[in-house]
Amino acid sequence: xxxxxxxxxxxxxxxxxxxxxxxxxxxxxxxxxxxxxxxxxxxxxxxxxxxxxxxxxxxxxxxxxxxxxxxxxxxxxxxxxxxxxxxxxxxxxxxxxxxxxxxxxxxxxxxxxxxxxxxxxxxxxxxxxxxxxxxxxxxxxxxxxxxxxxxxxxxxxxxxxxxxxxxxxxxxxxxxxxxxxxxxxxxxxxxxxxxxxxxxxxxxxxxxxxxxxxxxxxxxxxxxxxxxxxxxxxxxxxxxxxxxxxxxxxxxxxxxxxxxxxxxxx
Ligand SMILES: [Fe+2]
Ligand SMILES: [Fe+2]
Numbered sequence: 001x002x003x004x005x006x007x008x009x010x011x012x013x014x015x016x017x018x019x020x021x022x023x024x025x026x027x028x029x030x031x032x033x034x035x036x037x038x039x040x041x042x043x044x045x046x047x048x049x050x051x052x053x054x055x056x057x058x059x060x061x062x063x064x065x066x067x068x069x070x071x072x073x074x075x076x077x078x079x080x081x082x083x084x085x086x087x088x089x090x091x092x093x094x095x096x097x098x099x100x101x102x103x104x105x106x107x108x109x110x111x112x113x114x115x116x117x118x119x120x121x122x123x124x125x126x127x128x129x130x131x132x133x134x135x136x137x138x139x140x141x142x143x144x145x146x147x148x149x150x151x152x153x154x155x156x157x158x159x160x161x162x163x164x165x166x167x168x169x170x171x172x173x174x175x176x177x178x179x180x181x182x183x184x185x186x187x188x189x190x191x192x193x194x195x196x197x198x199x200x201x202x203x204x205x206x207x208x209x210x211x212x213x214x215x216x217x218x219x220x221x222x223x224x225x226x227x228x229x230x231x232x233x234x235x236x237x238x239x240x241x242x243x244x245x246x247x248x249x250x251x252x253x254x255x256x257x258x259x260x261x262x263x264x265x266x
Pocket of ligand 2: 071100101102190229230231
């Protein structure tokens with residue numbers, strides 16, 4: 001019995017991953033609520049240097065952390081990523097991000113991610129991030145459609161490869177979520193996990209805007225909220241089958257605060 005008590009007493013606490021930015025803030029007592037800003041589909045262009053400078057300056061006062069939900073660049077070009085990295089230097093709060101399909105277009109998503117990491121962005125993936133006691137997990141996600149009409153892994157190898165891409169993204173997200181021990185968790189995606197937030201887009205392209213398999217993974221965990229982009233003409237608010245709130249934060253989507261980005265207090 002004594003031995004059992006000793007073992008329990010020695011049990012180490014789970015490590016708290018270090019933030020990539022605003023390290024000094026960690027020494028301050030956490031606030032009652034954390035303001036989480038989220039924005040997707042920035043589509044930074046080669047000739048648009050400085051486009052987001054004022055937005056990022058504003059976010060320094062309106063949020064405690066920013067989630068970027070993919071399509072950070074228009075064509076995944078080096079110059080586009082460099083432009084965004086330069087604008088991000090005006091942002092003093094931490095940033096977590098996932099890539100979107102546009103960031104893959106030039107065949108060098110790793111280079112886009114590398115440039116953004118150098119600017120202090122925490123690129124999510126198999127590794128999650130914790131800031132002020134809130135866990136952040138994210139992946140790009142992929143398509144496949146929703147509900148009973150979801151594409152199945154049947155027939156040609158190309159169809160199976162398509163479905164496998166989504167399953168691989170779900171697997172990465174699962175690894176990240178399993179590593180989080182925080183009470184509150186935010187999931188950042190590019191593709192939508194639910195149909196509700198792509199409504200407004202032509203129905204014919206719903207299967208390319210997201211996939212219910214992402215929601216199946218999310219619903220296995222106690223997630224506080226999900227943010228995603230990609231569906232530029234979709235709807236702002238939705239929820240997973242389990243009831244987890246989902247927000248389409250693509251730049252074009254009208255938010256409740258009238259801004260390009262959403263802010264939730266968690
Ligand atoms: Fe986009
Ligand atoms: Fe996209």
